[in-house]
Amino acid sequence: MLVSTLRFISRGWVSSFYIKPRFHFTFYGFGWVKPFGEAGTYALFALMAIAALMVTIGLFYRAAITLFFLTFSYAELMDKTTYLNHYYFVSIIAFLLILVPAGRYFSVDARLRPQSKVDYVPGWCINIFKLQLVLVYFFAGLSKLNYDWLIAAMPLRIWLPANSQLWLVGGLLTQLWVAYVFSWFGFLFDLLIGFFLLDGRYRGWAYLFVLIFHLSTGWFFKIGMFPYIMIFVTLVFFSTETHLKILKAIGRLFGAKPQNVAPDKTYQLPSAAKGIVTAILVLHFVLQVIVPFRYLMYPGKLYWTEEGYRFSWRVMLMEKGGTAFFHVKDPHTGKRAEVINSLYLTSFQETQMSTQPDMILQYAHFLADVYRKKGIQNPVVTAESYVTLNGSGSRLFIDTTVNLAAQQETLFGHNKWIRPFKDNK
């Protein structure tokens, strides 16, 4: 987490994602989450980095992890342009970490206040992370169970040949059968790996697959920190002895003397907190199971409408691209202007927006505001967006006759102004 935060800051992304854009795409119900201006936003990220550092060394653990969860989630909520499953994943893990006593062993806290040190935690403290990971992999696998991925080998048959310059394997990547092998391997891996990791008999082999899978995807595709986060987080499946060995090695690295005190103390939740924590966890996991299925409520092709797409562990499933032109019409004069998107959006925002209906709607509302301020009453905003999905060829995405300024954003409602995918013309 520390590395991820520093990487984010060092690449200038704080500035290019949260400070430069004039307009931010917020999440439904989180419109109040706004960047704090330049100094404030940097302060937020600095706070996040400090909290991450404190969590790592185990200093004031519970306060630090809570702070990290809040700052990280806030940053994530500022603009959905940058939404990534792995940011969502980090948020969830941070949230779960608040509930467990991860600062009670091998930590600065335990050094400073030896009486707080514990050697054993109840099983649930570890099992909630295992369960979360099993869910993540399983849903990622389930989402690959579709025609495009398994039968058409899309989008890998586009993405893999694009890497044909890679050392050693480049030539293979251009072969169609390799795209099929990757698709099916990825599908089976995601679907099953969680269960193999749970079973002690297969764990070693399973982890080898985790390494192979994440390192190769990290090498082929530009997916940032995600593979490395997963490689480290999946270590939670291993036994206590393995972890103690790792911690001892790290301890030696820092010159700490091995403590030969016999481990004896077990962590217990205060009985008052027990009920609350249980309730939180049950609610959390029920939601985790339901949320990825919410797409079933919507008509149409999920990848096309993206209704119910986010927060569902759908990772790298589609090659989608679009170009969107917005028109603003003055209903009184009937005159119409095309909007220069680059006046209001960064090119990253524009790229993301042109294929995602909820962002198109938000941007249309923003444009209506801009033109209202220019003195046009009830401006009519329409979107002419051409989108291609998994090599389908670009086609009209949004009904160009609908005044988006008059359409409201809803939490779960279906947007009727998205044209059906099948309708070719």
Add this chain to the structure above:
Amino acid sequence: MQSCKKSGADSASNNNSFDRKGLLSNVSTNIILPAYTSFQTSVNTFSAAIVAFNAAPDATKLTAAQNAFIALYKQWQWTSLYDFGPASQANFRVNINTFPTDVTQINANIASGTYNPNLLANLAAKGLPALDYLLFGVGADNNAILVQYTTDSQAANRKTYLATLTTEVKTRTDAIVSAWNGSYKATFLSADGTDVGSSLGQMVNQLVYDEEILKNFEIGIPAGVQSMGTTYPTKVQAYYSKISLQLALQHLQATQNLYLGKDGLGLDDYVAKVNAKYSDGRLLNDAIKAQFVIAQTKLQALSDPLSDNIATNNAAVVAAYTELQKLTVMLKTDMTSSLGILITFVDNDGD
């Protein structure tokens, strides 16, 4: 427009292996470097004409300078596309061709006798658009223009400004050409992936970006498509020399030429190789090639001066804009998506 027959695009094959290095090699050797070299030659010819004119301004030398300028501006249309690598670092395109030019700023610079090339406000007071004004726009006809360089009270300052801007274009051009002739060509050939930083990624991004410059700045904005029908005829490229349409046609042709890889390995072969389809069932490559021709036909229906067309027959100008926009979608969305190339100018933490 030139058409070309090429072999080797076996679209039925299941093997998507495409020789990207070969494409980069062909494009740099046979298209980009010749474009820069020709531009440099045009700059030198133009520069000599300006030196001669400034030494002893007369009608013959003015005409010679004007002709050299027209040749130079046309050649620029074949050079504008390559704003990556050394050109991008030097902000070559905006320094050479920011229009419409700012006549007030130009006259202020002439009157004060000072000019700072690094000042942001001077971006619109330099380069080809400013030279367009200085050589064609400072008087109603060539006699009136000549007066501005001979008997006018600011004739000396104006000549200095003309010389300064010409030298700046030359210096900037020489720097880019020598970078390409130096180490950059090897750099270009070695980055043969498809990510944002790769040569193909940068080239395709600029191809798309530049096509939008043609669509928006050369046609759309003057025709009023972004201003609720209020037209801006004076905002066309090369307003004073009245060659706007010729330039737009050259620009489209240069874009097509890059797409086709001239007569060698080009983006057309790549799109054909991955067997990309357009939504109406045609092969994407065929659709793109056809759209280049349609857009060209719509532009050819217009005439110079384009500013007059906008005033008298704007519907035809808007029709050309519409076809250029269809081309934008094909290049920006269909082509890049089928090749797995990202259209974005920042890298990101994608998953």
